[in-house]
Amino acid sequence: MMTDKAEEMTTTACAESQELGFAEETKQADDYVFPTSLTQRRFWVLDQLEPGNPAYNIAVRFRLKGALNVEILERAFNEMIRRHEVLRTRFTAQDGQPVQIIASAFSLNVPVTDFRNIPESQRSEEAERFTVADAEKRFDLSVLPLMRINLLRLADEEHMLLITIHHIVSDGWSIGVITDELGALYEAFIHGREPNLPELPIQYADFTVWQKDQLDNNPLNKELDYWKEKLRDLAQLEVMTDHPRPSTQSHDGEIISILLPKTLTDSLRDLSAQQGVTLFMTMLAVFKVLVQRYTGQEDIVVGSPIAGRNKVEVEPLIGVFINTLVLRTALTDNPMFVELLGRVSQTVLESVTHQDIPFEQLVDVLRPKRDAGRNPLFQINFAYQRDFIKPLHFADITLTAIPSKSPGAIFDLNFFLVERAEGWRASCEYNTKLFEKATAVRMLSHFHNLLKSVAANPRQHLSDLEMFSVAEREQLLNNWNATQTEYPRERCIHELFEDQVRQTPDRIAVVFENQQLTYQQLNQRANQLAHQLREHDVGPDTLVAICAERSVEMLAGILAILKAGGAYVPLDPTYPSERLAFMLEDAQATVLMTQQRLTETLPTHKATLIYLDTSHAQSSNTLMALQSPQSGATAENLAYVMYTSGSTGK
Numbered sequence: 001m002m003t004d005k006a007e008e009m010t011t012t013a014c015a016e017s018q019e020l021g022f023a024e025e026t027k028q029a030d031d032y033v034f035p036t037s038l039t040q041r042r043f044w045v046l047d048q049l050e051p052g053n054p055a056y057n058i059a060v061r062f063r064l065k066g067a068l069n070v071e072i073l074e075r076a077f078n079e080m081i082r083r084h085e086v087l088r089t090r091f092t093a094q095d096g097q098p099v100q101i102i103a104s105a106f107s108l109n110v111p112v113t114d115f116r117n118i119p120e121s122q123r124s125e126e127a128e129r130f131t132v133a134d135a136e137k138r139f140d141l142s143v144l145p146l147m148r149i150n151l152l153r154l155a156d157e158e159h160m161l162l163i164t165i166h167h168i169v170s171d172g173w174s175i176g177v178i179t180d181e182l183g184a185l186y187e188a189f190i191h192g193r194e195p196n197l198p199e200l201p202i203q204y205a206d207f208t209v210w211q212k213d214q215l216d217n218n219p220l221n222k223e224l225d226y227w228k229e230k231l232r233d234l235a236q237l238e239v240m241t242d243h244p245r246p247s248t249q250s251h252d253g254e255i256i257s258i259l260l261p262k263t264l265t266d267s268l269r270d271l272s273a274q275q276g277v278t279l280f281m282t283m284l285a286v287f288k289v290l291v292q293r294y295t296g297q298e299d300i301v302v303g304s305p306i307a308g309r310n311k312v313e314v315e316p317l318i319g320v321f322i323n324t325l326v327l328r329t330a331l332t333d334n335p336m337f338v339e340l341l342g343r344v345s346q347t348v349l350e351s352v353t354h355q356d357i358p359f360e361q362l363v364d365v366l367r368p369k370r371d372a373g374r375n376p377l378f379q380i381n382f383a384y385q386r387d388f389i390k391p392l393h394f395a396d397i398t399l400t401a402i403p404s405k406s407p408g409a410i411f412d413l414n415f416f417l418v419e420r421a422e423g424w425r426a427s428c429e430y431n432t433k434l435f436e437k438a439t440a441v442r443m444l445s446h447f448h449n450l451l452k453s454v455a456a457n458p459r460q461h462l463s464d465l466e467m468f469s470v471a472e473r474e475q476l477l478n479n480w481n482a483t484q485t486e487y488p489r490e491r492c493i494h495e496l497f498e499d500q501v502r503q504t505p506d507r508i509a510v511v512f513e514n515q516q517l518t519y520q521q522l523n524q525r526a527n528q529l530a531h532q533l534r535e536h537d538v539g540p541d542t543l544v545a546i547c548a549e550r551s552v553e554m555l556a557g558i559l560a561i562l563k564a565g566g567a568y569v570p571l572d573p574t575y576p577s578e579r580l581a582f583m584l585e586d587a588q589a590t591v592l593m594t595q596q597r598l599t600e601t602l603p604t605h606k607a608t609l610i611y612l613d614t615s616h617a618q619s620s621n622t623l624m625a626l627q628s629p630q631s632g633a634t635a636e637n638l639a640y641v642m643y644t645s646g647s648t649g650k
Contacts, residue, residue, distance in 0.1 A: 034100040034205040035212050036091065038358040039320050043168040044091055044098040044141065052138025055251035055408025056167040059135035060175055064159040066397040069190060070151065073161075074110040076185035077149055079195065080178065081106055084318045086169045086204040091141040100205060108145050114153045127152050127160055132405055139166045160402070169204075171322040172385060173307055178318060183394035190395045204319035215361070223354040227362055230328060230350070234301060234368070237380060239294050239412065240511055241434040244518060248372045250433035253409025256440050257427040258448060265424045267455040275338060275458075277345045280384040283417055284327065285337065285344040286450050287382050289462055290443070292331050301328045303378040303411070306355055324359040325351040326377050337458045337465065375411055383416035413440075415447070445469065492635055494562040498523065498628060512552050522556060527628055529560030529593070529610065534629045536591050536608055538566040540637040545589035545607060547571035547580070547598060553612035557593045565631025567638035577603040583643050 036044060043056060081087040088106035091098055113130065115123050130152060139146050146169050152160040163178065170178075181197060188195040214220075265279075272282045288300045308321035329347045331340060363376045392399040414429040426447065430440040446467045453466040468476065487496065497519075505520035517525070538544055544566045548554040561568040569587045571580055573594075581603035584592070592607035596614060 031104065032102040032205070034102060035208055036098045036100055037204075037208040037211055037320065038215075038360040039322065040091070040100070040168050040208070041098055042360040043166075043320070044093075047141050047168075050251075052140065053251060053408065054136045054138060055253070055410050057135060057137075057139070057164055057408070058167055058170055058172075058175065059131075059162070059164045059404050061131055061163070061402045061404055062161040062179070063400050063402055064161055064397055065157060066395070067157055068159055068397060070110060070112055072186055072189045073151070073182075074108075074149075075189055076182055077110060078107045079185050079189075080181050080318075081108070081145075083181070083197070083200060084204070086317075086319045087147055088144060089169060089204075090144050090146065091168065100208065102205060103144060106144055108147075108149065110149045110151055112151045112153055116153060116155065123154060127154065131160070131162060134162050134164055135404065136408075137164070141166065141168060161399075167320060169320060170318060171307075171320045172305075173309060173321070174318040177316060179392060179399065183392045183399065186397070187394040198316075200316060201313045202317070204317055207314055207317070207319065207321070211358075220357055223357045224362075224365055226350070226354045227326075227357060228366065231301075231326060231366060231377070234328070234377065235297070235299055236374070236514065237291065237295050237297060237301060237378070238511070238514060239291070239380070240508065240516075241412075242436045242439055242508070243434055244506070244508065244516065245373050246433055249374065250431060251408035251410065252432045253429050254432055254437065254440075255403075255405060255427055255429045256437065256444060257403070257425050258444055259422060260424040260426055260448065260451070262423050264451060264455055268451065271455065271458055275341055275345075277341055278348075281345045281348055282341060282454075283384060283451075284348070284382055285329075285341050286454055287415060287447065288329055288331060288344065289337075289340070289450055289465060290447050290467070291380060292462070293446070293467055294443070298331045299328070300331055301326060301378050303327070303375075303381045305381070305383050306352070308355070310355075323355060325355060326359075326362070327351055327382075331462060334461050334463050336461055337454050340462060341458070379412040381411045381414040381416075383414065385416055385418045413443070415444075490635055492562065492633060492637075493639070494526075494559060494628075497559065510552050510555055512550065515552050517552055517556075522552070522559070523628075524626065525556040526559040526563055527626070529557060529612070530563035530629045530631075532610055533560060533564035533566060533591060534631070536610075538564045538591060539631055540565040540633045542566040542591075543569050543587050543589045543638075543641060545569045545571055545584055545587060545592045546612075547573050547592065547594045547602065548612055549573055549595065549598070551595070551612075553595060557612045561593070562633075562639065563628055563631065565629075565633035565637065567640050569641045569643075573598050573601065577601070581605070586643075587641060 046056065047053065082105070085102050088103040089100050090103075092101055093099075115127055118126050130150075134148065134150055137148070147163065147165040150162040150164075152162065154160060163175070165174075184197055185195050268282050269279050272279045275282075284302075284304070288302065291300050291302065292298060303324050304327050306323050306325055308323040309315050314321055325348075327344075327347050329340075329343050335343075366377070368376050391401075409429055409431040411429075412431050412434055416427050416429070418425050418427070426444060428440045428444045430437075449467050449469060450465055453460065501519045501523040506518050508516050509519040509522045510517050533544065538561070542565070544561045544564075546554070546557050546561065546568050547570075548557060558568050558570075569583070569589055571583055575583075584603070584605045584607060589607050591610060592602075592605060593610045593612055594602065596611050599609070
């Protein structure tokens with residue numbers, strides 16, 4: 001039942017829809033039209049780009065033990081749908097703008113799938129297969145319902161309840177509301193009583209109209225000014241991935257979890273109290289240290305969700321209120337951890353103070369560079385969640401949550417901590433198109449180790465915090481440093497590299513800033529340059545000068561010289577012109593490989609120029625990229641010539 005306020009807003013919304021020219025046939029006679037919230041709008045836009053993407057499904061499952069009455073369970077869900085308009089809401093576009101269409105009434109059935117005829121040894125596996133398929137099943141946002149209920153009967157008094165709901169109408173807090181109301185409604189109906197749940201003070205649509213009014217009449221300029229300054233000159237975090245980043249963002253994901261020892265979390269809680277910060281701030285600070293170690297960067301930006309329910313009226317509602325804060329902290333000057341904790345605390349407090357700006361509006365205002373392969377503003381998320389789903393006992397039923405698999409990864413990496421009855425569970429959801437499971441396992445283990453190191457001594461400098469286990473330290477410091485290897489003496493370095501290309505063509509070979517090349521890509525680029533060198537008579541013992549800034553091009557150039565059979569002579573582009581002129585003259589190099597932007601800084605010379613940064617792009621001969629040149633060089637030929645910085649400089 002809509003409140004008086006909701007009916008008034010519906011009238012306003014319908015009037016607005018007519019003014020905008022919305023087609024009347026898009027809604028039924030008993031439907032109501034409302035604007036969407038900004039968060040709903042973003043989910044709708046994302047759905048237009050990739051219809052039905054299951055990454056935006058919220059899929060939860062529960063074990064029900066006891067003599068379950070399925071009819072009463074279905075009645076409880078339908079009463080919940082009556083109470084919460086958002087559960088009978090669908091979405092459509094009018095003149096390119098999304099709107100909510102709320103049905104005055106809607107009900108659903110709860111289908112039961114019986115697994116009792118499956119051998120007990122196979123039952124769990126089959127139930128898991130059904131669960132995953134249901135979680136990944138796509139929703140059409142224009143068609144009701146946007147929530148699916150499935151019941152799996154595993155035994156006479158044991159069921160699995162599956163709830164899959166699209167994020168456009170729900171969030172994590174909402175799942176807690178759903179289970180709490182389900183218990184109360186089932187308890188009342190099974191005993192023949194009318195539910196005593198209070199009528200909702202407002203509906204989600206009321207919130208969307210209020211938000212629109214707030215943004216139209218109060219632009220939140222101070223909040224926007226804060227975020228513009230806070231996120232000025234934002235750089236992307238570059239975690240080395242196991243696989244090349246796809247050109248368009250993939251959402252294939254998996255989740256792994258570990259249980260943190262209670263003694264550790266108690267120690268960290270005590271530390272937080274001593275420093276006057278929250279446990280979330282302490283965990284976030286440790287996570288930022290982890291990201292720093294994995295990226296080598298000191299300007300660390302991660303996203304973090306916030307409930308967005310800072311008004312008491314919205315606390316009992318189902319709907320998507322969640323907002324995302326972009327938390328940026330500098331880890332410069334190698335501070336002690338307690339100093340970093342102060343920086344993180346300030347960042348969090350400032351961000352929460354300015355949380356009224358929806359993330360969607362922030363993206364619109366800041367307009368970060370569009371990249372179809374990345375999430376805007378940040379790619380790594382850190383969530384600290386209260387456990388919205390408590391074990392419930394109603395009538396003769398016990399309801400407990402079962403960990404679910406990921407229906408899809410929205411971010412490259414998503415770390416989240418949840419306090420459960422058995423303790424704090426740390427989880428890592430990772431994009432499987434970017435990372436192998438072993439990498440995610442290692443990162444989660446390193447996070448655990450950093451937590452232990454902080455708990456043991458929070459006054460350590462960041463560089464002294466221990467991330468590795470004893471076994472990893474032994475491997476890094478001793479096993480991997482036992483590098484004496486008998487290489488075949490008749491083989492050249494570029495030939496050994498080509499062996500590796502054949503073994504792992506798609507593995508990442510080189511990373512520099514925001515660029516990365518696989519072994520195959522690096523080999524092909526070097527081959528193209530090597531063929532050009534051969535055309536200029538570069539062969540065994542021929543000296544080729546290379547003057548380039550640090551880059552993937554420089555590495556491809558060195559490899560190309562070796563492939564052509566020549567020997568490279570490195571020239572530092574920061575050297576004085578006179579010094580470079582002497583080295584070129586003394587080496588008598590007939591070919592100089594460089595980058596176009598350095599041409600004007602080079603001294604006068606007689607060498608033929610080959611540009612590292614354009615030659616491969618201009619070459620149309622794909623055969624040159626696929627085949628290594630035959631140089632005739634052996635292990636006995638010259639590989640490089642170095643000019644020292646000693647007294648003679650030769």
